Amino acid sequence: MLRPFTDPESLLALGVVLPLLALGFARTLADRPRGLLWAAFACRVMAALLLIVGLANPHRRQPMPGRQVLFLLDVSASVDLEAVEQELAEIETAMKDLRSRGQGTELYALAQGLRRVEVADLRQWITLWKKGAGDTDFRSASSLAEGLRAARLALPADRAARLVLCSDAVPTGDAASAAVEQLRTEGVEVRFRPLAAQRAAEAAVVSFQPAAQAAFEGEVMRFSAVIQANQSMPSRVRLTHQGVVFAEKKLTLTADDAGTRVEFDAPMSVSGPAVWGVEIVPEKDQYTVNNRRQAVVRVRGKPRLLILHEPPSAMQALAQALRAQRFEVDVRPHRGLPARLEELAAFDAVVLSNIPASVLPAARLDLLRQYVADLGGGLAMLGSDNSFGLGGYHRTPVEEVLPLVSRFEKETEKPSMALALVIDKSGSMSGQPIALARQAAKMAVELLSARDQAAVIGFDSEPQVICGMTSASDVGTLQAAIDSLDSGGGTDLFPALSSAGEMLALSSARIKHVIVLSDGQTPEADYLSLTQRIADQGATVSTIALGADAARELLRAISEAGRGRYYETVDPSTVPQIFTRETLQASRGAIQEDLFLPVANFDHPLMAGLSPGTDLPPILGYVMTQAKPASELLLQVENGDPLLAYGRFGLGAGLAYTSDLTEAWGPEWLAWEQAGTFWAQIFRGILRRQESPGLAISSEVSPSGEWHVTLRQDRNAESEPTRPSRWTGQLAEGDAAPQSVPVEETGLGRFELHLPIDPTPTHEGTASLRLRDLDTGELAVRYHQATYPPEYQLRTTPDAALTTLPRADLSRADADLAAVTAPQSLRPLLWLTALAFLLLGVFLRRV
Incomplete structure (x- = not known):
């Protein structure tokens, strides 16, 4: 079959040569018969045409008679050597048959690379491998894709070729699909013969x-x-x-x-x-x-633990037990919480116990979240009537960190509640205070059950019923009404409090409660008599004094007469926490007090060292909560309520224990002889693991064997690194001398290293990476433990790209192998024919 010319530009000469021949013929002076002259001219034209076409070098594809079969025999460690030996005997017979018919054939050993080998030599190798000797490095991988690509280079271009792969089809490197497709595109036929995987006990x-x-x-x-x-x-x-x-x-x-x-x-x-x-x-x-x-x-060495508790003396028993377990423990009241992240970073974990959210500024709550998320610290909360939802932590940054949430399903036998929120909306509440009051009211409504009721009354100079007593199941209506609460006017609490008492008097709820929020003075009236009447109807009244101008003494007296609680704050941002705390306190459903036995999940790593079946001490009470979906429960009460939970958050971790470790609910735990060991192990699970404040180092090994190390520096409020750094690295593998490795800055305060690690079985030891900050002199070390090559894993999943290939029949290894064609130039034939035409033309002109 003719193929295109290799030098087609030569054909342009026809446009010059043929006209010149025609011109010469028209002016010829030869005295010959006209017929002979025309015949000689035709011979010259044919000769010129053939010469010029020959210069363009046309060619045709010629079928080639020879065939070449290459056998690739997988001898990696995952293949059974008995199976390899049997396959080699069949391959030897097939190679003899091919050579007897004049066909080409070669044998290659395939493992970590491709080696051409004679049958006799491979038999010797197999004998050595069975004795545990020989080149074990070569057998330490199944580089099937690389072997197929390398084999194609050994195929002759002038013969029909076939690759016969004999393997268990379980690669340790790249998948073979791309290599098989490449060979198919290039016209190389690949056939497959399965080999048995390792059958000896392994x-x-x-x-x-x-x-x-x-x-x-x-x-x-x-x-x-x-x-x-x-x-x-x-x-x-x-x-x-x-x-x-x-x-x-x-x-x-x-x-x-x-x-x-x-x-x-x-x-x-x-x-x-x-x-x-x-x-x-x-x-x-x-x-x-x-x-x-x-x-x-x-x-x-010793971890540093900060415990915040009111009063601090109640935590001394726990502190002493932890110190005996090599902890450095600092017990402080709530004012001891550091105000700056750098100060908080001196501790490896923080424990909040009996500290309500309302006594902590909003900035400190955000600080605790940042400490866990960005610095990798730990945050734990212990149960009390000032913890979780009861402490006003619902929907705060601290609750984001903890593995439990404050919302819970109130038990059906718990009494229903009617809640009246009386909120000051005078002109002095404009701006942030009224916005936070709306937020607080909505959060309080969220915490109610479907059997509860709520009403919202705003007051300035006159009372305004924002929302009458409405079922708490209709949250949308309640929250939409709360959003309409706006500031303006004077301050007169008496009519609004009276309206709240009237609404509660008409309610059939078992629990009736009023929460009053005010930031200013109110006209004189008989508040105590009014409050007493409300209390006589079975309701309680709690009050919140906001700001320095609030009528504190009056509000305190109202709460005492109403048998409720009194709060005062100068920070409007604490109002939502006070509302949520007071709502849960009033509902009387968040605390369970009785004798409860913990049920433990002994399989969790934080329970390491505790024998399964260990009898844990009982508790006398706990705060009801719900577990977040991603939390891990370590202890539960018999009814399934969470007791001890753990969860990751950012770079750090959160821990929640819904009972306490004081004489109130935990006297049996404090008396338990293993209490120090147990709680030391639990708190160690949330400790900050970083070697130095402000720096997080993570590492992982990719499937290709690269060791990826990432350094992240902490950032300040402006998202800038807390310090400048220039890092250098040195890598030492085994006993080899350390070598410098590049540290690439890939982002603001982010550095990365990509280090290839020797995967051969002769290298099984520790590689150490030493990182040094040139600006501060800080030193950090990371370790990578090299292991054996993946070839020695007992993996049995074959590569589908290989197992779906056509099966090879070694009794006729070249059967059905389509012949290949090779290009053959027509130039010699054209030029010989052109010479013949030239001679014939000369003969016709001279005879």
Whole structure:
């Protein structure tokens, strides 16, 4: 079949040569018969035409008779050597048959790369591998895609070619689909023959992880290992510390894809980097390289814990127990909460106990959230009548951090409540105060159950019923009415309080409560008699004095006469917290007091060191809450209510214990001999793990073996790094000398390193990365524990791109192999023909 010309521009010469030949013929002086002259001219034209077409070099595709078959035999460690030996015998027979028919064939060993090999040499290799000798590095990977791409370079262009891949089709590198598609595009046929995976008894440690990469002295760390086996077998599993056996368990491994999980609990007793490992001693085993894995845990000294409690003396028993567990504990009243993030960063965790949100400025609540989210600190809250919703933490930044929320489903036997909100809307409340009052009223309504009722009355010089007594199930109507509350006018509380009393008198609710908010003076009236009448009807009255100009003495007297509670604040931002706290206090449903037995989730890493089935002390009361979807429950009450919960938030963690650790609800816990050990372990779970304030370092290893390390600096309120930094890095692998590695600044206060780590089985040790800040001299160290290559994992999922290939028949390895065609130039033939025409033309002119 003709193909295009390789030099088509040569054909342009025809436009010049042919006219010249015609001109010469027209002016010829030769005295020959006219017929001979025309015949000679035609011969010259044909010769010129053939010469010029020959210069353009046309060619045609010519079928080639030869064939070439390349055998790629997978000899990686995941393939059974007996199967390889049997396959090699069949390949040898097929190669002899091909050569006897004059066809080409070659054999390649495929593992970590591609090696051309003779049959006899490969047999010797197999013999050595069966004895555990030979080139084990070569067998440490199944680079199937790379092998297919390399094999195509060995294929001749003038023969029909076929690749026969004999493999278990389980790659350790890139998937083979792209390589197969590339070969198909290039016209190379690939066929597949499956090989059996490792059939000898084999077990491997698939993963080994500590519960955290960093710990504190005295912390009990839980280590988890997953072990796989290809058949059931007894085995011993050992936990090692610095190469010395620390603990051992005996078990039976099962041939399960999910593997067998084994857990060890071990105390972190010495500061500094500690190498922990797991190793297995199975009854039968083919390879030992995959019998162990290691991890490095950075152990720090004593953690610093800040406990805020009113009064501080009530926390001394807990503080002493924690100090005995190597904690530095600072117990303070609420005023001891640092006002700046830099001061708060001196502590590894903060505990709030019996501290209502109303005594903490809004900026401090935001500060606690930032401390957890950005600095990686821990925040815990203990239960009391000043904690969670009762403490006014509903919908605050602190509640965002905690794993529990203040809303709960009130039990059906709890009495219904009618709540009247009496809110000052005089001109002095304009701006932020009235906006926060609306927010507070809406939050209070949200906390009511569907069986409750609420009314909102605003007052200036006259009372204004914003919303009459309405079912709390109609939240939309209530909140829409609250949004209409606006400021303006004078201040006269008496008519509004009287209206609230009248509404409550008509309600059938079991609990009736009034919350009064005012920021100014009110005309004199008989408030105490009015309040007493409301109280005689079974209602209670609580009051909130906002600002320095509020009638504090009057509001205090009203709350006393109404058997309620009195609050005063100069910060309008605390009003929502006071409203939510007072609503839950009045509903009498948030606190459960009785004798309750905790139910523990002993499988959680924070419960490490506590034997399953341990009898935990009872509690005498707790605050009702609901668990967030992502929270992890460690303890529950028998009825399923959360008691102890943990959850991650940003870079840090939150912890919530709905009972307390004082004589009120927790005397049995304080008397328990394991109390210090237990709570030290729980609080260690939320401690700040960073080596230095203002810097977070994370690392991970990609599937390709790259070690990715990221440094993030804390930012201030303007989202700028808290300090300038210039980082340098040095990487040391095993016993090799440290080498400088580049640290790339990829963003504002963000630095990254991408470090290739040697994955070969001869390199199984610790790689250390030393990071130094040239501006401050600060030093940080991270560790990576190299492990065995993935070839030695018992993975059985084959690559579908290979298993769906046509099967190869070695009895006729080149069967159905389509012949290839090669380009053949027509230039010699055209030029010989042109010469013949020239000679014929000369003959016709001379004869």
